[in-house]
Amino acid sequence: MSATAMNAAPSASAAALLPRLRAALPGEALLTEAEDLHPYECDGLSVYRGVPLAVALPATAEAAAQVLRLCREAGVPVIARGAGTGLSGGATPRAGTVVLSLARLNRILEIDPLARVARVQPGVRNLAISEAAAPLGLYYAPDPSSQIACTIGGNVAENSGGVHCLKYGLTVHNLLRLKVATIDGEIIELGAEALDAPGYDLLALFTGSEGLLGVVVEATVRLIPKPECARVVLAAFDDLGKAGQAVADIIGAGIIPAGLELMDQPAIAAVEPFVHAGYPLDAAAILLCESDGTPEEVAEEIVRMEAVMSAAGATDCRVSRDEAERLRFWAGRKAAFPAVGRISPDYYCMDGSIPKKCLAAVLEAIRGMERKYGLRCANVFHAGDGNLHPLILFDANKPDELHRTEAFGGEILELCVRHGGSITGEHGVGIEKIDQMCVQFGSEELEVFHALKHAFDPEGLLNPGKAVPTLHRCAEFGRMKVHGGQLPHPELPRF
Amino acid sequence: MSEDVAALSERILAAAANGRALCIRGAGSKDFYGGPLQGEPLDTIGLRGIVDYEPTELVVTARAGTPLAELEAALAERGQVLPFEPPRFGGGTLGGAVAAGLSGPRRPYAGAARDFVLGLRLLDGQGRHLRFGGQVIKNVAGFDVSRLLTGSLGTLGLLTEVTLKTLPRPPAETSLRFELDEATALRRMNEWAARPLPLSASSYHDGALRLRLSGAEAAVREACGKLGGVAFSGGDYWDGLRDQHDAFFKSAATLWRVSLPQTAPPLRGDAPQLIEWGGALRWLAGSQDAVALRRQAAELGGHATLFRGADKSAGVFQPLPAALAQLHRRIKAVLDPAGIFNRGRLYPEF
Numbered sequence: 001m002s003a004t005a006m007n008a009a010p011s012a013s014a015a016a017l018l019p020r021l022r023a024a025l026p027g028e029a030l031l032t033e034a035e036d037l038h039p040y041e042c043d044g045l046s047v048y049r050g051v052p053l054a055v056a057l058p059a060t061a062e063a064a065a066q067v068l069r070l071c072r073e074a075g076v077p078v079i080a081r082g083a084g085t086g087l088s089g090g091a092t093p094r095a096g097t098v099v100l101s102l103a104r105l106n107r108i109l110e111i112d113p114l115a116r117v118a119r120v121q122p123g124v125r126n127l128a129i130s131e132a133a134a135p136l137g138l139y140y141a142p143d144p145s146s147q148i149a150c151t152i153g154g155n156v157a158e159n160s161g162g163v164h165c166l167k168y169g170l171t172v173h174n175l176l177r178l179k180v181a182t183i184d185g186e187i188i189e190l191g192a193e194a195l196d197a198p199g200y201d202l203l204a205l206f207t208g209s210e211g212l213l214g215v216v217v218e219a220t221v222r223l224i225p226k227p228e229c230a231r232v233v234l235a236a237f238d239d240l241g242k243a244g245q246a247v248a249d250i251i252g253a254g255i256i257p258a259g260l261e262l263m264d265q266p267a268i269a270a271v272e273p274f275v276h277a278g279y280p281l282d283a284a285a286i287l288l289c290e291s292d293g294t295p296e297e298v299a300e301e302i303v304r305m306e307a308v309m310s311a312a313g314a315t316d317c318r319v320s321r322d323e324a325e326r327l328r329f330w331a332g333r334k335a336a337f338p339a340v341g342r343i344s345p346d347y348y349c350m351d352g353s354i355p356k357k358c359l360a361a362v363l364e365a366i367r368g369m370e371r372k373y374g375l376r377c378a379n380v381f382h383a384g385d386g387n388l389h390p391l392i393l394f395d396a397n398k399p400d401e402l403h404r405t406e407a408f409g410g411e412i413l414e415l416c417v418r419h420g421g422s423i424t425g426e427h428g429v430g431i432e433k434i435d436q437m438c439v440q441f442g443s444e445e446l447e448v449f450h451a452l453k454h455a456f457d458p459e460g461l462l463n464p465g466k467a468v469p470t471l472h473r474c475a476e477f478g479r480m481k482v483h484g485g486q487l488p489h490p491e492l493p494r495f
Numbered sequence: 496m497s498e499d500v501a502a503l504s505e506r507i508l509a510a511a512a513n514g515r516a517l518c519i520r521g522a523g524s525k526d527f528y529g530g531p532l533q534g535e536p537l538d539t540i541g542l543r544g545i546v547d548y549e550p551t552e553l554v555v556t557a558r559a560g561t562p563l564a565e566l567e568a569a570l571a572e573r574g575q576v577l578p579f580e581p582p583r584f585g586g587g588t589l590g591g592a593v594a595a596g597l598s599g600p601r602r603p604y605a606g607a608a609r610d611f612v613l614g615l616r617l618l619d620g621q622g623r624h625l626r627f628g629g630q631v632i633k634n635v636a637g638f639d640v641s642r643l644l645t646g647s648l649g650t651l652g653l654l655t656e657v658t659l660k661t662l663p664r665p666p667a668e669t670s671l672r673f674e675l676d677e678a679t680a681l682r683r684m685n686e687w688a689a690r691p692l693p694l695s696a697s698s699y700h701d702g703a704l705r706l707r708l709s710g711a712e713a714a715v716r717e718a719c720g721k722l723g724g725v726a727f728s729g730g731d732y733w734d735g736l737r738d739q740h741d742a743f744f745k746s747a748a749t750l751w752r753v754s755l756p757q758t759a760p761p762l763r764g765d766a767p768q769l770i771e772w773g774g775a776l777r778w779l780a781g782s783q784d785a786v787a788l789r790r791q792a793a794e795l796g797g798h799a800t801l802f803r804g805a806d807k808s809a810g811v812f813q814p815l816p817a818a819l820a821q822l823h824r825r826i827k828a829v830l831d832p833a834g835i836f837n838r839g840r841l842y843p844e845f
């Protein structure tokens with residue numbers, strides 16, 4: 001998406017909104033000065049930027065709902081924002097919009113150790129929940145690598161995953177109930193503290209909706225018992241294809257690792273000098289394969305994991321001997337993004353998912369694309385669930401490099417779709433992948449998405465222009481998926 | 496569109512044109528569930544067969560009319576299972592299981608039907624053959640319509656194909672029995688669930704708490720040592736709960752399903768009761784005062800469903816708050832604008 005398209009002129013009614021917001025919020029809870037707005041111009045994907053009209057920082061759920069009501073009355077779009085760590089431009093504002101930051105709603109309201117649930121405000125950081133639950137022997141399972149910073153509200157909006165999601169599920173699997181402020185300024189409850197709620201599963205529909213359907217003002221999440229023990233195998237391979245095969249073999253053997261991550265040679269080379277995790281620099285790829293449970297159970301499973309990986313051609317398997325070594329093995333994986341950031345002025349993190357059986361073929365194709373676009377790419381990813389994170393290295397100051405990077409990234413995503421996968425495994429569509437939505441979905445499905453948004457937000461004021469492309473946009477992009485040989489909407493102009 | 500799907504699509508288009516109600520039906524094993532059946536039957540039973548099964552991906556795709564038994568047998572051959580243990584009620588198809596969204600004994604420990612639905616295809620009320628979600632475990636592109644459809648009781652469309660996540664069958668399994676009163680049993684189920692034990696089912700009935708442990712050999716053995724109780728061979732017992740052919744369910748002509756937070760205190764009243772899901776599911780046999788029961792359930796943070804019964808005049812599902820009811824009507828209109836699918840099956844107003 002081009003930057004100009006995002007900076008349309010503010011409407012007249014927008015000007016009338018500010019005094020009303022000011023009256024509704026305490027002074028420090030409304031930012032309108034250019035220097036105060038600056039930090040809200042983008043999220044973790046900083047190539048897209050926009051300056052909002054104002055940033056509202058309510059301190060209560062009711063005040064957040066009131067901001068929505070006022071924006072609706074004024075017809076001004078609202079962009080919810082957590083910590084701004086999103087990687088798809090989801091929280092990026094446009095000119096003339098209001099950013100609704102949930103950062104001040106940052107209290108853990110209740111932890112019930114017997115029921116194993118935490119009730120938290122949306123601005124609570126992901127890791128803060130697990131830290132608060134730790135003394136009770138419990139934790140919140142989804143652990144995005146950004147967990148020290150990202151908020152639970154953002155996690156819900158993106159249906160975020162993490163290293164342990166293969167075994168313990170994504171955000172959607174670990175939520176019980178949400179309180180959501182609608183664009184009307186009403187607060188509704190989705191889900192329940194019971195394991196189901198009557199009617200349609202609106203909790204599931206809302207999870208991953210990228211701020212397009214409503215704003216989370218409270219979340220009740222499931223906590224699970226901390227396993228007694230965890231150990232990780234660090235396995236080295238001299239061939240990427242063999243590492244990919246080992247991933248399939250592990251699952252095929254009936255093992256569900258607590259985590260199963262792959263790093264390729266460029267990623268290892270970036271990480272090792274920085275973190276000293278003990279990764280073999282001469283390996284074409286490494287796998288980190290974790291087992292958790294009781295000590296006896298882990299001992300048994302680790303032996304099986306090692307056997308499978310050796311049979312798949314691992315040149316070396318090292319098992320963490322203690323907790324310190326386990327954390328050291330993981331430290332490299334967790335620091336992979338910043339490490340890549342050190343060896344390249346900029347990097348662009350992609351997020352496609354594919355069936356695991358296609359890992360080797362897709363990684364091979366990416367190597368080919370490196371040559372085609374003249375850019376390097378490092379791969380670190382959630383191999384167990386087929387969620388790729390190619391990191392394309394570039395220099396934004398060099399003319400044309402960003403453009404080539406975007407084209408490279410787009411081609412990777414389309415390749416994922418061709419292999420039966422998805423353009424996004426966990427980072428969301430946002431602005432970034434909106435054109436590729438036209439590749440993954442047909443016009444009829446896109447129409448349903450728009451109609452569902454309309455059911456929650458009839459005027460289209462919640463995070464407009466994100467996540468779901470207009471059919472017109474797809475026609476322009478020239479990638480409208482064609483149903484049964486029939487070009488949809490022949491009445492639309494094509495360029 | 497394949498020929499059989501195209502034929503169904505045509506029937507939907509014709510019904511929509513005349514505003515005629517359609518009653519979507521698989522094997523009919525859940526005809527008893529939800530509001531009374533209305534409209535011309537529209538069978539999915541011809542849409543049969545496994546489309547794609549990749550054990551190493553933990554993913555299976557099958558057509559909606561595939562009998563659950565056929566699907567589960569194919570998974571068993573590769574040592575895998577449907578972890579949410581969908582009730583079969585003596586038959587049952589994949590489409591019916593997903594449309595009803597019901598889950599069996601393992602639900603609190605492994606997840607619900609909706610947690611394992613990765614993608615699906617459906618015919619909507621305009622006869623369009625739509626595809627949502629996908630064949631991969633991680634996929635956040637577009638709204639999660641697949642999970643919205645799960646448990647929507649066919650009111651939003653006719654499922655033609657479903658993709659589910661599978662899991663390996665746990666290598667070891669043991670069941671334990673404890674004699675306890677209800678309040679203690681409820682507390683124990685919750686306390687034990689807060690410890691890293693390989694629980695996979697729990698029930699309380701007639702003074703007996705029963706647990707199933709599934710997992711690695713070592714984990715199950717260790718857990719048995721920690722928990723005590725009397726071991727019993729649980730296979731038939733848990734199947735009896737899953738498919739409701741256990742004596743408690745068989746004798747209940749009217750059956751209420753009360754879904755509560757797992758730690759909710761014992762329900763008032765003296766109706767025969769069977770508790771499942773670590774305390775989160777309380778089945779009551781016999782007629783109840785619907786209004787009072789629903790009020791009690793709501794106060795405890797849950798809801799009550801008239802799961803089985805000849806007289807459904809009290810309404811099958813707990814009524815929704817106004818704002819949610821409005822959202823439901825709007826969502827219904829998105830996928831079934833003419834209001835032809837499974838009228839009154841979920842809520843009387845659509």
Ligand SMILES: Cc1cc2nc3c(=O)[nH]c(=O)nc-3n(C[C@H](O)[C@H](O)[C@H](O)COP(=O)(O)OP(=O)(O)OC[C@H]3O[C@@H](n4cnc5c(N)ncnc54)[C@H](O)[C@@H]3O)c2cc1C
Nearest residue numbers: 082083084085086090144145151153154157160161211216
């Ligand atoms: C170094 C790094 C590593 C990462 N690793 C992972 C990873 O392992 N797995 C993963 O899934 N993601 C990862 N991410 C992406 C990101 O952290 C997640 O998407 C996260 O959930 C975003 O949370 P946030 O609070 O920063 O949300 P923001 O970026 O502020 O917002 C994200 C989206 O959510 C919406 N939103 C925010 N709050 C609310 C709310 N209360 N109600 C409704 N909508 C809301 C916004 O409008 C926006 O569309 C990573 C990011 C970085 C920078």
